[in-house]
Amino acid sequence: MLRGLPIVLIIWVLAYTHLTELADFSIALLHLERTSAFGEAVYFFCYEVPKVLLLLIGIVFIMGIIQTFFAPERTRALLAGRRLGIGNLMAASLGIVTPFCSCSAVPLFIGFVTAGVPLGVTFSFLISAPMVNEVALALLLGLFGWKVAVLYLGMGLIIAIVAGSIIGMLRMEQYLEDWVRAIHFGNVATQDYTNFIWSQRIAAGIKHVREIVGRVWLYVVIGVGLGAIIHGYVPEDFMAALMGRDVWWAVPMAVILGVPMYSNAAGIIPIVEALIGKGAALGTTLAFMMSVIALSAPELLILRKVLKWPLIATFVGVVATGILLVGYVFNWVL
């Protein structure tokens, strides 16, 4: 497995540096011209799909390796008993590199809180982990470039840190469900996660690619396909009246629309990218993306098993306000 890695790496680099040729070739093969709307849409599709999938594979692979250094148990040990502030900063950062699946949000939440991780610090982790994920970063990097990817990363971290700090300062521990407060983890026997050997870490990276890319590749293809149709057929400035930067109500609308939607970054980002080409403002679209990913109705229902309503309402309120501010600031600055 390790011996094949350099070959895969060479193929990856060759493919990534020849994306234009690949798209030109596909267009020629189909006897299409880029001057027609259909030709342009097909060209867009043939260029973006391989590019985004290659980036996705690369970033997910690297993240799979990084995650072998940060088991949830280790992250919890790092965060237990941390003060507000530094604890929130650490929690938000660790949220990026700790393996996390949204179906584990509840066990993780309980495991953290009952083992002495402060509530506000736990929330910083729970906000950052799903929002700043490798799939979102890979897609933003592929479709928007590194500046927007870095902005998204920075803004996601800031929202997680500030929202967690506010929840921590409000001292809302009494709004945990009673059965959760009754659990006392005490000293949990932790496995030693540091003694991976490198071949195991690389194997973990490959497994991560198989799991994540295997799950989202179809969303990428469909998302880019819809994006390609928008690129080719929707008139310029179509979105300016609805999602342009001068429409003050567009940002709150984007956040509200995002809550009931439960899509992953892979499906939503390509469509959003196409809308920006038609006059939608970046801040509004970023707010929409963050809302879809960070605030989802099904996840809130799961959290209801461990949190009472006032705490859920505070969580949604604080995070939504953060996303709103990000949306407005981006529309205003850029």
Add this chain to the structure above:
Amino acid sequence: MKNVKILGTGCRNCQTTRNLVEEVAKAKGVIIELEKVEKIEDIMRYRILATPGVVIDGVVVHSGGIPERGTVERWFE
């Protein structure tokens, strides 16, 4: 006979893990009694941080993500 519990609130990874365990046990000729633990209060008794978790004869042998086939095979040696 081994008692195997799959801990998880019913997400796709839990389902995949369950199928994998069933399949490997069958291939190894080990008779197992498979239980699904889906209530979050019951899952938390096993003190795991991430689902799916696997408990064999009362001992947590795995938590978080789908286990490797090789790992599952070792459980039934």
